[in-house]
Amino acid sequence: MENFLVIGGDAAGMSAASRAGRNYPGLGITVLEQTNDVSYSACGMPYNIAQPQREIDDLVVRKAEVFREKQGINLLTGHRAESIDRENRVVKASGPDGGMREFPYDKLLIATGASPVMPDIPGIDLPGVMPLKRLEDGRKIKQYIGKNRVRDAVIIGMGYIGMEMCEAFAELGINVKMAGRGLLSGYNREIASKVREHLQQRGIVLHESCMIDSIERIDGRLRANCSDVSLKGDVVLLGLGVVPNNFLAADAGLSLGVKDSIAVDRYMRTSDPDIFSAGDCADAYHVVSGEKVWIPLALLANRGGWAVADNLDGNVTALDGVAGTAVFKVFDLGVARTGLNFDQAKTAGFSPAEVVIQGRTRAHAHPGAAPIWINAVGDSATGKLLGMQIVSSEGAAHRINAPAVALHSGMSVKDFAQSDLAYAPPFSPVWDPMLTAANQLIKEMH
DSSP states (O other): OOOOEEEEEEEHHHHHHHHHHHHHHTTTTEEEEEESSSSSSSGGGGHHOOTTSSSSGGGGGGGGHHHTTTTTOOEETTTTEEEEEETTEEEEEOOTSSSSSEESSEEEEEEEOEEEEOOTTTTSSSEEEEESSSSSHHHHHHHHHSSOOEEEEEEEESSSHHHHHHHHHHHTOOOEESSSBSSTSOOHHHHHHHHHHHHTTOEEEEETTTOOOOOEETTTTEEEEEESSSEEEEEEESSOOOEOOOHHHHTOOOOOOGGGGOOOTTTTOOOSEEEEETTTTBBBBBTOOOOHHHHHHHHHHHHHHHHHTTTTTTTTTOOBBBBBEEEEEETTTTEEEEEEEEEHHHTTTEEEEEEEEEESSSSSTTTTTTTTEEEEEEEEEBEEEEEEEEEEEESSHHHHHHHHHHTTTTTTTHHHHHHHOOOOOOOOOSSSSHHHHHHHHHHHHH
């Protein structure tokens, strides 16, 4: 093995390239990145946008020069991979000057990530209508707000990006209207309702059955239209989710998986044993259901890149998969989840039961305690813990890690209810609300 070629220079790609350099001294490593940005914290963009005094480039974890000069990686920014010739083991790519070059490989990693969903509607390309996925997107949004008088924002989509940007706009004194097909799909209704109430208390206007079918500019302002309402704004943020960048794999005849992501095994190999895929473009196994899923997550991308580097010369590191553990902040609330919700569990063939309990984040009478709501899901047939969701103004983000570990370990609800969780009055009641939820779920399952 002489040449390791990586397509994509963010989390999975650069993790793989860096680790491969350590694992195999003398290996020729080339990375093709179509943008000029590598190795940055995309998840930090909403918080950066909320602070005009900060540069967006503060989010860059490691500059391209470091990879080139200190790690000896042939990192080529501004190079877009156009096709993969599997028979001749060559990738064709266009460079900054538009010219085409060929890059040979012995092992190849496709780490092309995902792209924001861009609905095919009139006005989607108007100035001020922008997605947020890459660092360049954050750069454009920040510049647009800085150069224009933005009083009102319309956010299309009610998922994670929409929630985080809702807070970012509000921090900048911008009024926010949100439109979409339901709030936080995938979350328990009662958990989502607490988020809804919090948003409304903060003055956010919600249109939960509004599918935008056109955007237009009238009298210098944008107008996002659906069947029964028009939402006026100075900027329109697209937060409709992402789709995997699979065209290179599909054109090369590689197998695709869930939601047309690139299908990989537990060693990150595609249907071609010399081609790997990792990051937001690749699928994964769910640790609870054992089924293939596509859940683009930052930790999975980094871990997948490491695994690819380990497996370049054999099956060394297998990944168990993901539990879908995620958390986001919206104003004063932390909202977290791991595992399967009730409907997902039913679809996966379980016999699910669920409870929602309200507790307190601190011991009785301890000052500063906040309400906390927990949704727990278990399998009535086997007693297995299947998932948990948490919302509160404190403690949700760190609490969710306990059920996440329990899911990776295959614990039952009864076993989780017996867990020795930490207690001190400033941090939890004696019976942590998660234990209360587990005990209530045991009753519901019988």
